[in-house]
Amino acid sequence: MLSRAIPSSGEKLPVIGLGTYAVFDVDPAGESPLAPVLSEFVKLGGRAVDSSPMYGRAEQVVGDLSSTLKLRDSLFLATKVWTRGKEAGVQSMERSFARMQTKRIDLMQVHNLVDVQTHLASLREWKEQGRIRYIGITHYNSSSYPEIERLLRSERLDFLQINYSLGEREAEQRVLPLAQERGVAVLINRPFGAGDLFAQIRGKPLPDFARECDCTSWAQFMLKWIVAHPAVTCAIPATSKLHHLRDNMRAGVGRLPDPAMRRRMAEVI
Numbered sequence: 001m002l003s004r005a006i007p008s009s010g011e012k013l014p015v016i017g018l019g020t021y022a023v024f025d026v027d028p029a030g031e032s033p034l035a036p037v038l039s040e041f042v043k044l045g046g047r048a049v050d051s052s053p054m055y056g057r058a059e060q061v062v063g064d065l066s067s068t069l070k071l072r073d074s075l076f077l078a079t080k081v082w083t084r085g086k087e088a089g090v091q092s093m094e095r096s097f098a099r100m101q102t103k104r105i106d107l108m109q110v111h112n113l114v115d116v117q118t119h120l121a122s123l124r125e126w127k128e129q130g131r132i133r134y135i136g137i138t139h140y141n142s143s144s145y146p147e148i149e150r151l152l153r154s155e156r157l158d159f160l161q162i163n164y165s166l167g168e169r170e171a172e173q174r175v176l177p178l179a180q181e182r183g184v185a186v187l188i189n190r191p192f193g194a195g196d197l198f199a200q201i202r203g204k205p206l207p208d209f210a211r212e213c214d215c216t217s218w219a220q221f222m223l224k225w226i227v228a229h230p231a232v233t234c235a236i237p238a239t240s241k242l243h244h245l246r247d248n249m250r251a252g253v254g255r256l257p258d259p260a261m262r263r264r265m266a267e268v269i
């Protein structure tokens with residue numbers, strides 16, 4: 001698995017991670033089809049798992065599985081704070097620690113920039129205390145980019161999480177170059193446009209030239225296009241299915257497209 005350095009520390013992160021929105025919101029007491037997904041994710045070299053208190057039972061499911069499968073030390077756990085007010089934010093983060101069953105969360109992000117200045121102050125305090133290792137902000141829509149650019153310029157952030165895919169390319173105009181310039185690691189959400197991109201390519205054969213960057217599926221085509229961008233640290237596709245997980249993880253292996261091939265790939269979708 002290819003990896004990229006987190007600019008603020010130099011720590012390496014594998015380029016393919018795992019999202020948990022919707023797909024990990026399942027009954028934690030039930031027999032989980034997600035256990036093999038998370039084990040295989042680690043076996044294939046994955047580390048970054050992204051969740052949020054907004055994702056229903058997902059944080060709890062990640063916590064239960066990482067405890068039962070004894071995977072905590074192999075994972076880079078990212079979650080979020082998504083509420084208003086300092087005290088509510090602190091309580092929300094305490095609940096995330098309990099649900100994820102960990103003493104330290106690797107990355108705490110302000111979800112969708114909600115009450116961002118208030119929470120960034122708390123995140124800094126918790127980072128100093130060693131309870132969280134990195135701090136960041138997230139959004140999923142280009143309407144947030146002016147505010148994101150302002151925060152990238154005015155705050156010291158370790159991570160930005162943003163949407164970027166062959167269907168949503170606006171981030172490459174200013175946000176990705178600015179993150180790179182400011183030394184901020186970038187997680188990419190909605191790498192398949194929340195799955196919509198698969199509807200666009202249904203029935204279409206993978207172009208022959210995809211083999212030149214070791215793509216054997218459309219999922220790898222979409223993910224390799226993303227992680228080949230020099231500002232990107234890690235893409236976090238969500239899946240509940242073992243065969244999709246294996247498919248996605250292969251995007252982190254082998255050759256990546258160069259800028260000319262990325263342009264060709266973008267013309268296809």
Ligand SMILES: NC(=O)c1ccc[n+]([C@@H]2O[C@H](COP(=O)([O-])OP(=O)(O)OC[C@H]3O[C@@H](n4cnc5c(N)ncnc54)[C@H](OP(=O)(O)O)[C@@H]3O)[C@@H](O)[C@H]2O)c1
Nearest residue numbers: 019020021138140189190191192193194195219238239240
């Ligand atoms: N504001 C924010 O902070 C924010 C917003 C959006 C997302 N996120 C994060 O980013 C993660 C990813 O975004 P997302 O979940 O919205 O969308 P996504 O990863 O672009 O797409 C997920 C969808 O693609 C399907 N899929 C995955 N791998 C596949 C494959 N190889 N072949 C065919 N289908 C495949 C999944 O279904 P199957 O289960 O059937 O595989 C799922 O329906 C989220 O889970 C979340 O952690 C954060």
